[in-house]
Amino acid sequence: MLATTLLVVAAMLVAAAISDLRRLWIPDFYALGIALAYGVAATQQTWQVALGGVGTAALVFGAGLALFARGWFGGGDVKLLTSVALWAGPGGIADLLFDCALAGAVLALVMLAQLRWRTPAAWRVHAPLQQSMPFGVAIAAAGLLLMTSRWPAA
Numbered sequence: 001m002l003a004t005t006l007l008v009v010a011a012m013l014v015a016a017a018i019s020d021l022r023r024l025w026i027p028d029f030y031a032l033g034i035a036l037a038y039g040v041a042a043t044q045q046t047w048q049v050a051l052g053g054v055g056t057a058a059l060v061f062g063a064g065l066a067l068f069a070r071g072w073f074g075g076g077d078v079k080l081l082t083s084v085a086l087w088a089g090p091g092g093i094a095d096l097l098f099d100c101a102l103a104g105a106v107l108a109l110v111m112l113a114q115l116r117w118r119t120p121a122a123w124r125v126h127a128p129l130q131q132s133m134p135f136g137v138a139i140a141a142a143g144l145l146l147m148t149s150r151w152p153a154a
Contacts, residue, residue, distance in 0.1 A: 001040075002041060002044065005037050005040050006041075006147050008037055009037045009087070010144060010147055012030045013030075013034070013084075013143045013144055013147075014144075015030060016030040016080055016136050016139075017136055017137045017139075017140035017141070019136070020076065020077075020135070020136030020140075021136075021137055024132050024134055026076030026077065026079070028079060031079035032083070034086070034087075034143075035057075035083045038053060041087075052089045053085075053087065053088070055090070056086070056088060056089050056090050056093050057083070057086040060082050060085035061078065061082040061085075064077070064079075064082060074132075074135070077136055080140070081100070081139050084142070084143040087143070087146060088146055088150070092150050096142055096146055097142075099145050100135075100138050100139055100141075100142040101138075103137070103138035103141040104133070106138075107133065107135070107137055111131075111133060
């Protein structure tokens with residue numbers, strides 16, 4: 001049953017990344033589905049482990065709200081990261097955030113490389129750099145890594 005739950009979470013992460021990449025929008029049902037899948041998986045854990053995931057997600061949500069209020073993070077990104085933080089728990093949140101940052105850096109480099117190929121040499125380059133970044137792709141990549149490393153199917 002855990003293997004099926006993990007496959008569902010993986011599919012939702014991939015779908016959320018594709019949606020963010022195409023439209024810069026992550027539908028709420030992906031984050032909600034990942035959170036509900038955690039509820040299913042948490043029934044097989046001790047209550048301390050399950051509560052640790054909820055506490056971690058609450059802290060991530062609070063920090064995400066602050067980033068959203070500053071305009072540095074999208075609302076869908078906050079919800080997706082919060083739902084993945086449930087799965088990370090206190091023991092995996094540092095790895096999750098590091099992997100998000102690393103995947104985000106790679107994504108930024110890819111976006112800059114594409115911009116460079118499309119930008120004529122004489123054109124002002126600073127205006128296009130203000131485009132939004134589909135950070136949900138980085139969150140999904142980190143979430144997939146989390147699913148394969150911390151939640152191996154039995």
